[in-house]
Amino acid sequence: MSTVPDNLRYASTHEWVQVDDDGIATIGISDHAQNALGDIVFIELPEAGAMVNSKDEVAVVESVKAASDIYSPVSGEILEVNEALLDAAETINLAPYVGGWFYKLKLIDASELDKLMDADAYVEHCDAE
Amino acid sequence: MGQHTPLYQKHLDAGAKMVDFAGWDMPINYGSQIEEHQRVRSTAGVFDVSHMTVVDISGDDAKAYLRKLLANDVDKLDAEGRALYSAMLNENGGVIDDLIVYRMSFGYRIVVNCATRTKDLAWMNSHSTGFDVALVEKPGLAILAVHGPQSREKVCVVLDQGQLYPVKTAAIKLLANFSGVELGNWFIARTGYTGEKGLELIFPEKEAPAFWDKLLAAGVHPIGLGARDSLRLEAGMNLYGHDMDEEISPLAANMEQTIAWQPEDRDFIGRSAAVRHRAEQAAGSMPRLVGLVLEQRGVLREGQRILCDNGEGIITSGGFSPTLKHSIALARIPVNSHSCQADIRGRLTPVRIVKPNFVRFGKKVFE
Incomplete structure (x- = not known):
């Protein structure tokens, strides 16, 4: 069974978002997603400073199985990307919710979070796939 | 299920x-x-x-039958237990399957691919007419x-x-x-x-x-x-249905060495077509299967287009090499191509052409 932390919001395309008190969102992919992709070997990340809209393609994950687009679950300005992943993409497999985060952004519309799923809804979504 | x-x-x-x-x-x-x-x-x-298909072949004509059926020559199997890799060709010289044949005490044993089982068995049975052979699948x-x-x-x-x-x-x-x-x-x-x-x-x-x-x-x-x-x-080994199939000549799949051209009078199925393919190869019109190496980030994958100085080709198998820590591929490209680029999700990326053999006994083997 994959891990689905209660404190995150989830997109149907399997990205997770965690928002701190300052409105900074951290984005990654779920344990379910990394498990489905298999061993991840390379990642392409967005540029810090870029403005992205929700559902934009912001990153690419190359696993032993396939190349997969990663969609931003929320809109905002990218503040920081996790450059450590560029040389250690397997961190996404090992720790999808901790060391495997992709980027942080400054939220521009907190109401977008309401359109994402909570943990219970996301578990149901994965089961239905 | x-x-x-x-x-x-x-x-x-x-x-x-x-x-x-x-x-x-x-x-x-x-x-x-x-x-x-x-x-x-x-x-x-x-x-x-165990999903692969084993067929045991016995009877007085087992050897004559296999010398007709296979592009490689079981006459090379000079002792019991010896193994041979071969293509099984159709009349057009396309590859019906690749297989291993072993010489056994009772005759021969063939191991063919699982996905091609039905058509292989049908082909092998239909060409056994006139030979004193028994073909027995061993599930x-x-x-x-x-x-x-x-x-x-x-x-x-x-x-x-x-x-x-x-x-x-x-x-x-x-x-x-x-x-x-x-x-x-x-x-x-x-x-x-x-x-x-x-x-x-x-x-x-x-x-x-x-x-x-x-x-x-x-x-x-x-x-x-x-x-x-x-x-x-x-290891640069072909996978049936990806690197070759019924539309592909073994000469376009790096399988030249598995065709036994000698003796000249051995009339294996597909021989006349393979001889024509050899002439096309000599004339430079037969593509070839090469190795590709991408030493930067990214992954070469089956189906990606390869743009060469001498025309266009395609990746037939690709992926990440855990031993080399970068991507490698097999690709069918025009002969005499010296430089090429892979179309990786719309991005043209230079790749290097090498012999289609990347790792042996844990070590890199290409230059």
Whole structure:
């Protein structure tokens, strides 16, 4: 069974978002997603400073199985990307919710979070796939 | 639900992620494909390939029949147990399947691909007319491939335990590459699909679960089909339905060496077409299967276009090489191409053309 932390919001395309008190969102992919992709070997990340809209393609994950687009679950300005992943993409497999985060952004519309799923809804979504 | 090998429950017990493979439920990995790949390169791993099809061929004309059926020549098999890799061609010189044929005490044993089983059997039966041969499919057998630098020693340790197997390990230790030995109802050969030393064991399926347990207890790791594919790709070995098929000449699939052109009067099926293909190759109009290397980030994948100085080609197999830590591929490209670029998701990326053989015995082998 994959891990689905209660404190995150989830997109149907399997990205997770965690928002701190300052409105900074951290984005990654779920344990379910990394498990489905298999061993991840390379990642392409967005540029810090870029403005992205929700559902934009912001990153690419190359696993032993396939190349997969990663969609931003929320809109905002990218503040920081996790450059450590560029040389250690397997961190996404090992720790999808901790060391495997992709980027942080400054939220521009907190109401977008309401359109994402909570943990219970996301578990149901994965089961239905 | 698909078909199950005798080790289906053992795969589940080992934590396998199961996938459909040509109608069979097979393990794609047991957690990490890359870890499994590295186990085979560094120690020893076991693959369940019991889904593959075994056909035993006996009768006075068995040799004459196979000399007609196969592009390689079973006359080269000068002793029992010897193995030969061959294409089975259609009249147009396309590849119906690739296979291994062993010379056995009773005649010959052929192991063909699982996905091509039905058409292979139909083809083999339809061309047996006029020959005194019996073709018998052997579904009750397990096939395990144990590969890696420690594979032979670990298999011998298991076979030596107790009196469970009618097998003399001395005979296995003496096996030359591409040869095997029949020991009771077991057949054990030094063949495989990884570029490492190893054995393939064909034996009664009821004995498979206990033997599997003993292999794992001896430190042999279960390996899924995912790592099987990345291992064979590093070894530059073709995969049927990807690197060649019925529309592809063996000359466009790096299989020239598996066609026995001599003696000239051996009339194997597809010979006249293959001779024409050879003329096309000499004239420069037959594409060739090459190796590609991408030393920067990114992954070459099957189906990606290759733009060469001399025309366009396509990747037939591609992926990440766990040994080399970058991507490699097999691609069919126009002859006399010297530089090329891969179209990776719309981005043209320079790749290097090399001989289609990347890793042997754990080491990089191309320049």
